[in-house]
Amino acid sequence: MSFSFQNMTRQLARMRRGKTIVLTGGTFDILHHGHLKFLEKCRRQGDILVVCVAGDARTRRRKGANRPLMPATHRAEIVASLKIVDLAFVSNRKPFSEHILRKIMPDTLVTSSNEPSVLTKQQFREYMKREHPEIKVTLIPRSHATSSSSKFLNKLKKENS
Numbered sequence: 001m002s003f004s005f006q007n008m009t010r011q012l013a014r015m016r017r018g019k020t021i022v023l024t025g026g027t028f029d030i031l032h033h034g035h036l037k038f039l040e041k042c043r044r045q046g047d048i049l050v051v052c053v054a055g056d057a058r059t060r061r062r063k064g065a066n067r068p069l070m071p072a073t074h075r076a077e078i079v080a081s082l083k084i085v086d087l088a089f090v091s092n093r094k095p096f097s098e099h100i101l102r103k104i105m106p107d108t109l110v111t112s113s114n115e116p117s118v119l120t121k122q123q124f125r126e127y128m129k130r131e132h133p134e135i136k137v138t139l140i141p142r143s144h145a146t147s148s149s150s151k152f153l154n155k156l157k158k159e160n161s
Contacts, residue, residue, distance in 0.1 A: 003053070003076035008089035009103050012050065015086065020046035023106035025095025027054045028075045029068045036082075041140050042110040043084040050104060051079050055092035101132060108136040 012021070022045045028035055043049045053076040059068040068075065072090040080088035093100055096109055109128070121139055128137045 003073055003080070003088055003090045005089045005091055005100070005103070008050070008087050011087055012048070012104065015048055019048050020107040021048050021050060021104065022046035022108045022110060023050050023052065023095065023100075023104055024110040025052035025054065025091075026112075027059050027063065027068065028079050029059065029063070029070065031075075031078055038112065038140060039079075039082065039084050045108045045110055045136075045138055048086045049084060050106070051076075051085050051088045052095035052100065053079055053088055053090050054095075055090050058092040058094075096128075098131075101135070106135060108138055110138045110140060112140060 022042055024039070024042045026035065026038075028051075039049070039051070042051075053072055054062070054068075055072045056068055059072070076088045076090050079085055091100065096111070101109075111124075124139075125137055128135060
């Protein structure tokens, strides 16, 4: 199964007629309840949910040398298998990079309000309003502070020490 950006954009072109496109992204290294709740909220924002799964290089830059635990294509396949997700692709670019936005042309972007690549909520919204006024931006906080792959991994390390 291919999770290339190019394949995904071809599939999206066939699906999009008259439908609203929602774009979000994440690492999804250990899929957990917080991810599920976040993706459910994303899904409610439109008709087609497209998920950008962080590539291995991007994940290492953001999470450290010991991550990811699974290759990006495996993580994308797991995310794509969820009923609430229509399409998933792997990218080492930020999910809201100009290249991705221009190709996908989403109606709505959804990100976590604590996403590290979003400098501040206000700066992100101002940038999007200035550069892409046609795209709605929705910031969703994490549903549970304890739902984090990094926290799960730290807990496992402590228990096995």
